[in-house]
Amino acid sequence: MRSRPVRRLSWCLALLLLLPAACSKSRPGQPAARGGPALTGAPVADLDGAVDAGRPAPASGPVDDLLASLRPGVRPGIARAIGVADLGELSFYDIDLRLDPDAGTFEARERLDFHNRTADTLDRVVLRVYGNEFGREGEAPPVTLQSVAVAGAAAAVEHPGPTTYVVPLPAPLPPGRRVVLEAVFSGAAPRQEPGQTGMLRQGLEMIRSLFGGGGGGIEGYGILSMGDGIVSLAAWYPVLARYFADERRWDDEEPAGIGDVGTEDLANYRVRVRLPGQATVASSGVELTRGATPTDVTFGGVALRDFTVLASRTYAVVERTVGETTVRAYVPQGREPFAARILDDAVAALEVYERRFGPYTLTELDVAAAPLIGGAGGVEFPGIVTVATMLLQDLSESFGAWLPPGMNRLPILDEMVEFVVVHEVAHQWWNGLVGSDSVRHPFLDEGMAQYSSVLYFEDRYGPERAARAADRNVKLNYHVYRLLGSPDGPVDRATGDFSGPLEYAALVYGKGPYFWAAVRKAIGDEAFDRVLHAYYERHAYRVAEPDAFARLAGELTGRTDELLALHRRWFHEAHGDEDLGTADLGQLLQLVIGDSAAAGQLTGMLQGLGGLDGLAGLLRMLQGSGGADGGSDGDQGLAALLQMLQAGAADGGAAPGMPLLPGAGDAGIDADGPFGELGPLFEMTRALLQPLAADHPDIARLVELLDRMLRGEDVSLVELLPLLLQTLQTLQSTYGLDGPDAGVVDPSLLLLMQQMAGGGTAARPSGRTRPDAGLRP
Incomplete structure (x- = not known):
């Protein structure tokens, strides 16, 4: 189940967030967005009929129509590549899905024809609904499994964890036998807040998470959510858990919250999708048939590792056929120029990777904009890749007239989009075709997708631009992590063994990919190309071991010991600084910005704040001086204030319950005015600080600067940001937000914030709803 982004974009977006300020002015705001779609369906043929448990393989039902998902040249040899006599031996998911694209709710029925391909006799089957890891804290899980029947009889299902359902079998199921499970389930895609996918909003949230803030929002990068007029249904249906053959058990461990x-x-797979009204659906597999209405469509495919559905009433679609594959790009209406661009990138990547690795096996490839959040630039699924809608926005949509000339669409943003697209397309080979354990050994498919993207840039634009793209999109993850004082470490570990998403991004996405560059340097380009082709041919439709690439390269070159030592060095030891070098803040800013003068200004500003450590302190204070849970109970007022400010910036007006501020007029601040979406934030910040200015000269000066900014005058950021930091420190020390009485907020400050918020107080989320005790017939 793919739940992780192409790479963490935190580093680049965090630095870009400060970019316009470096040239003259200051911070936040975000574009508004509207909620998006969902789907559902009625019973599949014979869904209610009883099926005898334990019948022999392979009769899972006809799959001839599903072969339309495969290129003709691939079809004759695919069963042999998989290691089965007939494609019908694979387990079969037949799902009927009804989706309401306006409410974001769905209902579905699933018929799972399970073939026991293990070597063990099974007395139970474990299903996972991974989407139940992705709701909001304190709310019910997004997906409700209402009932499960086995061979036509209702089953007493155990539910030991949020994503895990244990289904007992009525009789032992020997190896090679089949049993049919029927599930009825429903759900609601978590709805994102207006503006949540905005570039500035995401930049703020990613910076906060970078220093330990956050919590309480939609989890799972938004792969199961609604936003920007799009519904994204990933991890939405009951799927068979992994079976560990060496341990003779099902995987019932809850996800670590990082990576896949x-x-x-x-x-x-055969998935029928029905929804009311006009809408466009992008999905895994290919379109097989249409029903009586344009929005009654059945999709399907053979030998897929997952199935994802996206739908929108506003998708604009462009397509191009390359050989035997049709490539389509889906973007919200009004973003059509981006559709043409990402279509070009996907087509070019398809051509490069087929030449470098081997054929893409499917007849369709979709690239769809999706409401991704949490640092996800893109996420891959079989036959479809997604690109975050925030990457399809211009900076002026967040910064308005505050944006200096020439910075509306920086080259690095376009490079980011291209790198995201081609990284996700590379995943169609590396874990889509050549499988790997992306939970226990995530470095393998992620590292290969990262380095494949570098090969793409090299083949399309030449080695110099490829090296620059690698520095910005790969190595930068590692360098910023080290600049923050975090330690290097082994790359090859399970997702749950990383300290957090930043270490995961730095080592898996930032350092690990350079192993393939080291192998290439050691054996030469010609031998490296042979190894890539051989690796694809040997492991397609199978699961590669973590050291399979090094062993194969050693086998083909006669240098096994040397290349296994190289594998250990890059994945099990810590030589990152020696192998990748080090970089200072100025070098990284120049790398991101591409302008030495602007980079120098921004470097000076950050040094005025005390460097990255000072920025970290400022952001922790903005968060409420708390950790991942949002701070101590006494800090809820300041954390709530930040949330109000962000909400006001997102909506282009005052936060809910907040009175109109001076100068706002009857309609509040115009988000299309000279401040863009920053105006409401400045107004509310000034309103908070004004009553405190008489007793604190630094606060008085900050209010004066805010007044000037609200009048449209330029303000020196070199003066503004240190004042902001000093003001936050004053609030901490004067009002009990720091020191021995930390967590005891002065009542006068709380009263002021409550008055601004209309008298309300913030309440911490009560925590995730506990799983049901079980489903009973």
């Missing part, structure tokens, strides 16, 4: 949540076996 699971790894599925190959299976055949």
Whole structure:
């Protein structure tokens, strides 16, 4: 189950967030967005009929129509590549889905024809609904499994964890036998807040998470959510858990919250999607048939590892056919120029990777904009890749007239989009075709996708631009992590063994990919190309071991010991600084910005704040001086204030319950005015600080600067940001937000904030809803 982004974009977006300020002015705001779609369906044929448990393989039902998902040249040899006599031996998911694209709710029925391809006799089957890891804290899980029947009889299902359902079998299921499970389930895609996918909003949230803030929002990068007029349904249906053959058990461990949540076996899929009204659906597999209405469509495919559906009433679509594959790009209406661009990138990547690795096996490839959050630039699924809608926005949509000339669409943003697209397309080979354990060994598919993207830039633009793209999109993850004082370490570990997403990004996305560059340097370009082709041919439709690439390269070159030592050095030891070098803040800013003068200004500003450590302190204070849970109970007022400010910036007006501020007029601040979406934030910050200015000269000066900014005058950021830092320190020390009485907020400050908020107080989320005790017939 793919739940992780192409790479953490935190580093680049965090630095870009400060970019316009370096040239003259200051911070936040975000574009408004509207909620998006969902789907559902009625029973599949014979869904209610009883099926005898334990029948022999392979009769899972006809799969001839599903072969339309495969290029003709691939079809004759695919069963042999998988290691089965017939494609019908694979387990089969037949799902009927009804989706309401306006409410974001769905209902579905699933018929899972499970083939026991293990060597063990099974007395139970474990299903996972990984999407139940992705709701909001304190709310019910997004997906409700209402009932499960086995061979036509209702089953007493155990539910030991949020994503785990244990289904007992009525009789032992020997190896090679089949049993049918029927599930009825429903759900609601978590709805994102207006403006949540905005570039500035995401930049703020990612910076806060970078220093330990956050919590309480939609989890799972938004892969199961609604936003920007799009519904994204990933991890939305009951799927077979992994079976560990060496341990003779099902995987029932809950996801770690970092990286992929699971790894599925190959299976055949038929998914009928029905929704009311006009809408466009992008999905895994290919379109098989249409029903009586344009929005009654059945999709399907053979030998897929997952199945994802996206839908929108506003998708604009462009397509191009390359050989036997049709490539389509889906973007919200009004973003059509981006559709043409990402279509070009996807087509070029397809051509480069087929030449470098081997054929893409499917007849369709979709690239769809999706409401991704949490640092996800893109996420891959079989036959479809997604790109975050925030990357399809210009900076002026967040910064308005505050944006200096020439900075509306920086080259690095376009490079980011291209790198995201080609990274996700590379995943169609590396974990889509060549499988790997992306939970226990995430470095393998992620590292290969990262380095494949560098090869793409090299083949399309030449080695110099490829090296620059690698520095910005790969190595930068590692360098910023080290600049923050975090330690280097082994790359090859399970997702749950990393300290957090930043270490995961730095080592898995930032350092690990350079192993493939080291192998290439050691054996030469010609031998390296042979190894890439051989690796694809040997492991397609199978699961590669963590050291399979090094062993194969050693086998083909006669240098096994040397290349296994190289594997250990890059993945099990800590030589990152020696192998990748080090960089200072100024070098990284120049790398991101591409302008030495602007980079120098921004470097000076950050040094005035005390460097990255000072920035970290400022952001922790903005968060409420708390950790991942949002701070101590006494800090809820300041954390709530930040949330109000962000909400006001997102909506282009005052936060809910907040009175109109001076100068706002009856309609509040115009988000299309000279401040863009920054105006409301400045107004509310000034309103908070004004009553405190008489007793604190630094606060008085900050209010004066805010007044000037609200009048449209330029303000020196070199003066503004240190004043902001000093003001936050004053609030901490004077009002009990720091020191021995930390967590005891002065009542006068709380009263002021409550008055601004209309008298309300913030309440911490009560925590995730506990799983049901079980489903009973």
